[in-house]
Amino acid sequence: MRVAIVTESFLPHMNGVTGSVLQILRHLESRGHDAHVIAPAAVGIPETVDGARIEAIPSLALPGYRNVRVGTSTAHRVAAALRRFQPDVVHLASPFALGWRGVLAAERLDVASVAAYQTDVAAYTERYGIAATTGIAQTHIARLHRRATLTLAPSAESAQQLASLGIDRVRRWGRGVDAERFQPSRRDSALRAAWGAEVVIGYVGRLAPEKQVEDLAALNGVPGTRLVIVGDGPSRARLESLLPDALFLGHLGGEALAAAMASFDLFVHPGESETFGQTLQEAHASGVPVIATGRGGPLDLVRMGIDGWLYRPGDLGDLRMRVADLAGDARKRRAFGEAGREAVQGRSWSSVCDQLVGHFEDARMLHRVDAGARARRVVRPEASVPVPPRRWHRYVALGDSLTEGLCDPAPDGALRGWADRLALLLAARGGLHYANLAIRSKRVGDVCGTQLERALELRPDLVSILIGANDLVKHRVNVAALALRLEDAVVRLRGIGADVVLVTPFLPGRRAASIYTRRFSAFATALAGIAARTGAILIDTDLHPSLPDRPNWGEDLVHLSSRGHRFLAYRAAEVLGVPDADALGVLDAALHENETIGAGVWWRRHALPWVWRRLHGRAAGDGRSAKHDDYVYLGRSSAARGVSVS
Incomplete structure (x- = not known):
């Protein structure tokens, strides 16, 4: 199969979208598929990754994120790039700006498209204080995903959100976790000693308004604990003043990130706009219990009272109580951590990407159906899920x-x-x-x-x-x-x-x-x-x-x-x-x-x-x-x- 990937983000900027694309490329190469990436140009972008050519297109820096680029090419140029590659399917990674041109280009070439919903852009507009554009963002998301042959939602809540926008043909597709890199054996006693705390509360992620890291100020003064924050972003300076006792390590990757994650005693994630929550999986793989807000992706990843706690969205008193509960009970932390580690063992990137290839095949079949449709339907034809075996009389x-x-x-x-x-x-x-x-x-x-x-x-x-x-x-x-x-x-x-x-x-x-x-x-x-x-x-x-x-x-x-x-x-x-x-x-x-x-x-x-x-x-x-x-x-x-x- 020939797979073209149009992504809003790529190397050298590393985030959840880039990480997913890299895993997909690795998997496609291992399975003998051909891949081609269309991504915003940036200083340091590679020419090839895992056998796939990376085609960089003109871009502009995102305001407030000088390292994040937004693709500015027209749909005509994207279509020309796709035509040269001749894909069987176009994968749109967290589509919004460049993804819109990608879905239009796929239509022009009469090729199936699969849109992976990964970023809740509408929620971001609210967090950045531009709520007036939220309706515009939702309308854009709806029309984009309605044009895609198939949409992939990372969680049950995001699938419901998409359905509420009138988007049909939604499938569930989560994210894999590197359980070899993230594991309890990475725990580093020297690192913990340098942090200087009996119980380490960790956070990993971008330091930006939509992540709500400022909510972690509610944890100030929890006895015997220290907050360690891994990540960088436009909110870092403000957060350092809000959280003077916290330790800011900046951006970490690879083995350094794995060691830091495993050295936490518990992991907190306050963001309410997460469509999935990849760092929660990595914490579980590291044997670390998770405390997250009871909204969005965490609802599918955290099992209450088994491998972590979900606190009521916006209730910072509940957050503090959940953290204090685990901080004061080493036996419970150990039990939750073991349960979390066990839960992610079946979520390897290999199995998750095999599912993705299955979705590509599904999209190709549905595209053939749409191409032969007698007339455009408000609700497009959708295969019925076979009912559980039963006997009728x-x-x-x-x-x-x-x-x-x-x-x-x-x-x-x-x-x-x-x-x-x-x-x-x-x-x-x-x-x-x-x-x-x-x-x-x-x-x-x-x-x-x-x-x-x-x-x-x-x-x-x-x-x-x-x-x-x-x-x-x-x-x-x-x-x-x-x-x-x-x-x-x-x-x-x-x-x-x-x-x-x-x-x-x-x-x-x-x-x-x-x-x-x-x-x-x-x-x-x-x-x-x-x-x-x-x-x-x-x-x-x-x-x-x-x-x-x-x-x-x-x-x-x-x-x-x-x-x-x-x-x-x-x-x-x-x-x-x-x-x-x-x-x-x-x-x-x-x-x-x-x-x-x-x-x-x-x-x-x-x-x-x-x-x-x-x-x-x-x-x-x-x-x-x-x-x-x-x-x-x-x-x-x-x-x-x-x-x-x-």
Whole structure:
């Protein structure tokens, strides 16, 4: 894989973003991937790192941070740099200024992009006393991450923050820790003696307003302790006057930092705008208990009463009490430190970067989906997480001709369809009672009316709903009203304890169908919202761009063929946790081929009869009843009678 990294920060300035990029480069090289870095130019920036070329672009110094550079290149120049490298994916490291141009450039080149949210810029604007720009910063962050194919959030709270800004496709991705460098054996008795304290309270990080280091003044006078501060930044002079008894060591790196960290007795971190908190992990790896604010990244890293304490944000009295508790209890410090060391053992950079490569692959797949999307959606297609394996006993299918199974005849001539095939896959777990209430030509009103009432009488524990196509091709349609009525039906089904599978309607890949794409996309967006609010299981067919292909459609060109029904059944089975559903689907597809149909036959058998029914105000489903209005049992006995998914 060829990975281009557009980063807001890089060497020689060392911070959390730079450190993460360096680890990613090391990992990509070890796994045989090619990498290329686009970073702000600075004196001392290297030309290559771990086999990756570093392309420095024009930059300006950040006010207050002369060593921190902000890239000033245009999106056109960034796109030109990417075009020369020809990446498979663009990784945006803590994107904001240069990252914005990076995401625009990736769009121009039609390349997937992954944005790693690492810096809470909006919170920084508040800390720096320019709160008027906070709304602007949030708007910029939202539009940037909405344009990225995928966004990576380092903590649960940051993921929620991104979701509140309307950012979709958010994945969790933390940071690794170098447990070989940071470990208890680095503890240095000579260093501790030089510090001259019985209990050392340590802090490591940038000395800047957003880090809230001034809050550590609340620790003045805690008996037998001394505060040791590692780091540098624009606030250092002011902090030295606020904390006259503290020892300021300046910036440390490498072995010196590891020795200092391991020589602390406890580690404090007061910042409330941390999206992750890498130094907390390094303290735990060093066997040092952590006390941090109960907000942001620390919520995911510190286990209360196990490896540290979380104090109430802004409550400096609580901070002092937590520090005094550990400072006065060596046994508790030792127990917390051992628990913290054990907790980080599975967070190596190798495993974390393997996860990142997985996210790159996910982004490439989603980018292909977006490229083939029928219309831009407010909520982009998102893969459903497979539900935990479970066994359903009563399954009811609701819908129209697609669920009835038109164009999917069984050997005996009866219709089956995707829902019937799904029922057989579910029955393989030990038998299933199955009813199919779908009837051709029906609409949302029918499913939410007579079909729903019958389903409620049957008391199912699983219900599938695929409906809406017949409404969406009408001359006029109110998508919002359709969705509202369907949501009421889902709520009622969920109210009796049933799991509900919602399938988004889809169109064949024909030019004539394109006039309806916006309606279908709007309805799919609405179904995604229904699923999120009700806990329904969404099967978003936009994630399967091959579904509209001709072989998946029957001879009438408006209903799925047997192949299409098999495809949809196996995709649903995957989401419902049927073992090996994907492999079974591949095998099934290999065993069957679809026959094509001539245009003349299509007009005679399907198009003209449909026009005739419309002219006379009739529908194909008039007078028909559901093929399984009550439960049929699928299990060993039904298999013996020749029921098959072939």
